[in-house]
Amino acid sequence: xxxxxxxxxxxxxxxxxxxxxxxxxxxxxxxxxxxxxxxxxxxxxxxxxxxxxxxxxxxxxxxxxxxxxxxxxxxxxxxxxxxxxxxxxxxxxxxxxxxxxxxxxxxxxxxxxx
Amino acid sequence: xxxxxxxxxxxxxxxxxxxxxxxxxxxxxxxxxxxxxxxxxxxxxxxxxxxxxxxxxxxxxxxxxxxxxxxxxxxxxxxxxxxxxxxxxxxxxxxxxxxxxxxxxxxxxxxxx
Numbered sequence: 001x002x003x004x005x006x007x008x009x010x011x012x013x014x015x016x017x018x019x020x021x022x023x024x025x026x027x028x029x030x031x032x033x034x035x036x037x038x039x040x041x042x043x044x045x046x047x048x049x050x051x052x053x054x055x056x057x058x059x060x061x062x063x064x065x066x067x068x069x070x071x072x073x074x075x076x077x078x079x080x081x082x083x084x085x086x087x088x089x090x091x092x093x094x095x096x097x098x099x100x101x102x103x104x105x106x107x108x109x110x111x112x113x114x
Numbered sequence: 115x116x117x118x119x120x121x122x123x124x125x126x127x128x129x130x131x132x133x134x135x136x137x138x139x140x141x142x143x144x145x146x147x148x149x150x151x152x153x154x155x156x157x158x159x160x161x162x163x164x165x166x167x168x169x170x171x172x173x174x175x176x177x178x179x180x181x182x183x184x185x186x187x188x189x190x191x192x193x194x195x196x197x198x199x200x201x202x203x204x205x206x207x208x209x210x211x212x213x214x215x216x217x218x219x220x221x222x223x224x225x226x227x
Contacts, residue, residue: 002156031213043202043217056214090156097213105149105157 004106012112018079021109023091031097032074038087050097086113120218132190134221136203143205151200
């Protein structure tokens with residue numbers, strides 16, 4: 001158990017819908033990262049937050065957004081969903097969000113778009 | 115730091131050693147990581163090595179780093195069936211995107227009795 005929790009574990013929805021994925025980081029970690037794992041793209045970095053502020057952005061679509069709240073939990077919002085958004089979405093956390101930090105991953109949310 | 119390459123499959127017999135290889139491109143990488151993903155599960159951190167080290171040993175795991183060739187390997191001694199999983203190599207480069215990881219596509223390790 002990494003100490004990072006994600007809910008829900010599974011999510012099935014239809015095209016065009018909007019969903020919210022939630023992540024709670026390890027106790028004491030200030031930085032949260034979101035990654036998408038799909039068969040064709042592998043593991044791709046989406047976005048990073050540190051202490052409530054966006055720190056880095058990766059291959060995140062404009063239809064996707066995220067935020068980190070004062071209690072440090074984070075939410076990833078996916079809207080106007082397409083079939084290709086079906087993937088495993090991981091959240092990771094680290095103490096300070098620097099390159100020297102070790103990232104610990106949550107169990108993931110499996111999103112299926114029908 | 116965007117091209118991390120791994121071979122996709124490796125099969126070994128139980129009790130043998132497994133060696134999973136990885137090449138990376140960013141010469142300024144600070145840390146290099148190995149993660150393990152079992153079926154239906156998340157990513158479990160196995161070990162990491164700092165870029166000023168050549169080798170790190172942790173019980174059955176040995177990580178070797180060749181900075182000149184930008185080559186990283188993970189050796190698992192006495193491989194067990196429970197080691198069957200996908201192993202990901204990841205690098206953490208310096209630069210403006212501090213903290214993000216670049217992953218390889220993963221090596222599927224199959225251990226047969």
